[in-house]
Amino acid sequence: MYLLKLILRNALRHKLRTLLTVLGLLVAILSFGLLQTVVDAWYTGANSAAPDRLVTRSAVSLVVPLPVHYRDKIRAIDGVRSVASANWFAGVYQEPKNFFPQFAIDPVTYLTMYPEYRIHPDQLRDFMRDRKGAVIGRKLADTYGFKLGDVVPLKGTIFAGNWEFVVRAIYEGATPKTDTSQFFFHWEYLNETVRTRAPQRANQVGVFVVQVSDVSRAAEISATIDAQFRNSPAETLTETEKAFQIGFIKQTEAIVIAIRIVSFVVIFIILAVMANTMAMTARERIAEHATLKALGFGPGFLGGLIFGESLAIAFAGSALGVLLTFPVAEWFGAKMGTLFPVFEVSGDTVWLQFACALVVGVAAAVVPARRAAQVRIVEGLRAVG
Amino acid sequence: MLALQPDMPQFPAVVIRHLTKSYRRGGQVVSVLENISFDIDAGDFVALMGPSGSGKSTLLNLIAGIDRPDSGELRVADVDIMLLDEAGLADWRARNVGFIFQFYNLMPVLTALENVELPLLLTGLPSRDRRERVEVALGMVGLSDRMTHYPSELSGGQQQRVAIARAIITDPTILVADEPTGDLDRASADDILALMARLNDELGKTIIMVTHDPHAAERAHHIRHLEKGVLTD
Numbered sequence: 001m002y003l004l005k006l007i008l009r010n011a012l013r014h015k016l017r018t019l020l021t022v023l024g025l026l027v028a029i030l031s032f033g034l035l036q037t038v039v040d041a042w043y044t045g046a047n048s049a050a051p052d053r054l055v056t057r058s059a060v061s062l063v064v065p066l067p068v069h070y071r072d073k074i075r076a077i078d079g080v081r082s083v084a085s086a087n088w089f090a091g092v093y094q095e096p097k098n099f100f101p102q103f104a105i106d107p108v109t110y111l112t113m114y115p116e117y118r119i120h121p122d123q124l125r126d127f128m129r130d131r132k133g134a135v136i137g138r139k140l141a142d143t144y145g146f147k148l149g150d151v152v153p154l155k156g157t158i159f160a161g162n163w164e165f166v167v168r169a170i171y172e173g174a175t176p177k178t179d180t181s182q183f184f185f186h187w188e189y190l191n192e193t194v195r196t197r198a199p200q201r202a203n204q205v206g207v208f209v210v211q212v213s214d215v216s217r218a219a220e221i222s223a224t225i226d227a228q229f230r231n232s233p234a235e236t237l238t239e240t241e242k243a244f245q246i247g248f249i250k251q252t253e254a255i256v257i258a259i260r261i262v263s264f265v266v267i268f269i270i271l272a273v274m275a276n277t278m279a280m281t282a283r284e285r286i287a288e289h290a291t292l293k294a295l296g297f298g299p300g301f302l303g304g305l306i307f308g309e310s311l312a313i314a315f316a317g318s319a320l321g322v323l324l325t326f327p328v329a330e331w332f333g334a335k336m337g338t339l340f341p342v343f344e345v346s347g348d349t350v351w352l353q354f355a356c357a358l359v360v361g362v363a364a365a366v367v368p369a370r371r372a373a374q375v376r377i378v379e380g381l382r383a384v385g
Numbered sequence: 386m387l388a389l390q391p392d393m394p395q396f397p398a399v400v401i402r403h404l405t406k407s408y409r410r411g412g413q414v415v416s417v418l419e420n421i422s423f424d425i426d427a428g429d430f431v432a433l434m435g436p437s438g439s440g441k442s443t444l445l446n447l448i449a450g451i452d453r454p455d456s457g458e459l460r461v462a463d464v465d466i467m468l469l470d471e472a473g474l475a476d477w478r479a480r481n482v483g484f485i486f487q488f489y490n491l492m493p494v495l496t497a498l499e500n501v502e503l504p505l506l507l508t509g510l511p512s513r514d515r516r517e518r519v520e521v522a523l524g525m526v527g528l529s530d531r532m533t534h535y536p537s538e539l540s541g542g543q544q545q546r547v548a549i550a551r552a553i554i555t556d557p558t559i560l561v562a563d564e565p566t567g568d569l570d571r572a573s574a575d576d577i578l579a580l581m582a583r584l585n586d587e588l589g590k591t592i593i594m595v596t597h598d599p600h601a602a603e604r605a606h607h608i609r610h611l612e613k614g615v616l617t618d
C-alpha cells in the first residue's frame with residue numbers, strides 16, 4: 001500500500017512530463033493495434049477457411065480456367081461429398097477503386113458448402129428464381145447502400161461488356177470474422193452470355209471447391225484429384241482452402257512484412273522516449289535514492305520504485321491506447337469499406353499491445369534501476385542543495 | 386519504546402582506532418583522515434568541529450556506515466562494521482543509525498507522517514503499530530498538528546524536526562547529524578539544538594554532530610577538533 005502510494009505520487013511529480021509520455025504511449029499502442037489489425041485483415045480469408053474444403057485450380061496458374069465437366073469426375077472420387085465451382089469475375093462498379101470480390105457460382109452446391117453465409121429462405125428463393133440475381137454480403141450492401149431489388153451494373157474486365165445484376169439476397173456472416181464483402185451470381189448467366197460473345201471461353205470455371213467427408217483424408221483426396229487429371233490438357237492443383245488463401249496472400253507478403261516491421265518500430269520509438277523519461281527521473285532523484293539507501297533500503301526497494309513507476313506509466317498509456325483501438329478500428333474499417341472484408345481487433349492484438357507495454361515499461365526501467373542500485377551514498381547525498 | 390533507558394550497558398558506542406581514509410582525485414591520492422583514534426561513550430553528545438574541508442563529514446560518514454575507511458578499526462554499537470558487506474551494512478544502519486542531514490533530505494512526495502513512517506517499512510511492523518509510533522514521535526518533536534503536511538508546506542526548522550522524528554523512530558543506537566542547523570536561522574537552529582539536547586538528556590540518545598558553529602557545539606558534552614584530517618584534541 002505504502003509502496004504503491006509512493007510509486008504513484010512519484011509518477012505524478014512532473015505532471016506534464018508524465019502526461020506527454022502517457023500520450024506518446026497511447027499513440028504508439030493505438031498505432032500498433034491498428035497495424036496488427038490490418039495484418040489480421042489481410043489474413044481473414046485464410047483464418048476463416050474451413051478444414052473440410054479443398055480448392056482445385058489449374059496447375060498452370062490461377063488465371064487459367066478449368067473445364068466445367070471436371071466436376072463430375074471429381075464428385076465421383078471416394079471421400080468427396082460435394083463439388084462447387086467459382087469464377088473470379090473482376091467487374092468494376094463505377095470506378096476501379098470500388099473494389100469488392102465477385103464470383104460466378106453454381107449457387108446450390110456453393111452456398112450449401114458455405115453455411116457461414118446466412119441467407120433468409122425467402123431471399124434465397126428470389127435469388128434462385130432470377131437468372132440475373134445476385135447474393136451480396138452485408139458489409140458490401142452497407143458500403144454502397146445496395147438494397148434488395150437494386151440493379152448493380154458492373155463493367156467486365158475478364159469478361160468484356162456491361163453486365164447488370166439484381167440484388168436478390170443479402171447474407172449475414174455467422175461470426176464477426178465472416179467475410180461479408182462478396183458478391184455472388186449465377187454461373188449459368190455468365191456462361192450463357194459468354195457462349196454468345198466468345199464461344200471458345202464457354203463451359204469453363206475458375207476453381208472447384210471440393211468438400212470432403214473426412215477432414216483427415218484431405219491430403220490423400222487432393223492427391224487423388226490431381227492424379228486424375230495428370231497428363232490431361234488441363235492439369236490441376238488441389239490444396240486446402242487455407243493453403244489456397246495463404247498462397248493468394250503470399251503475393252502481397254512484402255506489404256504485410258513492411259506493416260509488421262513498422263508496427264514494431266513504433267514500439268521501439270516509444271521505448272526510447274520512455275527510457276529517456278525514466279533516466280531523467282532517476283537522475284533527478286539521485287539524492288533521494290542515496291537517502292533511502294542511507295536509511296537502510298536496498299537495491300531491491302529502489303528497483304521496485306523505479307520499475308513500479310515505469311510500469312504504472314506504461315500501463316496507463318497502453319490501457320488508454322487499447323481502449324481507443326476499438327472505436328478507431330471501427331471508424332477505419334468503415335472508411336476502408338470492402339477493401340478489408342473484416343476489420344476486427346482480435347484478442348491476440350490486445351494481448352500483444354499489453355505485452356508491448358510490459359516490455360516498454362520493464363526495458364525503460366532497467367538502466368535507471370541499475371544506476372540507482374549502484375549510486376554511492378556519500379556521492380549521492382552531495383547532490384543535495 | 387522511545388522511553389528513557391537509564392540502565393544502558395556502559396560500553397563505548399563508538400570505538401575508533403588508527404582510522405585512515407583517502408580519496409583519489411585526478412590520479413592523485415589525497416589523504417582526508419589520518420590515524421584517527423577515539424571513543425564515544427553510549428549516551429554521549431559529541432560535536433565534531435573544524436574548518437571546512439578538515440574531514441568532519443568524512444569521519445561522520447564512516448561512523449554511520451555509509452562510507453568505508455581504508456584501514457584501522459571501527460566498532461559501532463559493538464559491531465565491527467568493517468567486516469559487513471553492503472547488504473549487511475544496510476541492515477545494520479537501519480537498526481543502529483539515525484540520520485539528520487543539513488538539508489533534511491525528506492521525500493517531497495510524502496507527508497510528514499509518511500516520511501517518519503518510512504524507516505519502519507524495514508521493520509515488518511504492522512501498519513497500525515507504525516502509525517501509533519509515528520504519532521508519538523511527531524508529538525515529541527512538536528509537530529502533531531502538521532502530520533499531513535508535505536515538506537514544501539513546512540518551514541526549514543519544521544522540516545528538520547520531521548527529519549529528527551524520522552531519525553529516532555527506529556530507536557537507533559546512535560544519531561548522526563551533519564551540520565543540522567547549517568541551513569536554519571538562529572531561532573530555528575536554537576529550537577533544533579534544544580530538541581537534540583533533550584533527546585540526549587531525556588532519552589539517553591548517543592549523538593554525534595558535525596558543526597562549525599561554536600554556538601551549536603556548546604550544546605554538546607564533548608567537542609572534538611579536526612584539522613586537516615588529524616584530531617587535534
Ligand SMILES: Nc1ncnc2c1ncn2[C@@H]1O[C@H](COP(=O)(O)OP(=O)(O)O)[C@@H](O)[C@H]1O
Nearest residue numbers: 408409410417436437438439440441442443444
Ligand atoms: N568523494 C570524494 N572524492 C574526493 N574528495 C573528497 C570526497 N569527499 C570528500 N573529499 C575531500 O575530502 C576532504 C574532507 O571533506 P569533508 O569530510 O566533506 O570535509 P568537511 O565536512 O570537514 O568540510 C575535502 O578536501 C574534500 O574535498
Ligand SMILES: [Mg+2]
Nearest residue numbers: 441442443595
Ligand atoms: Mg561537511
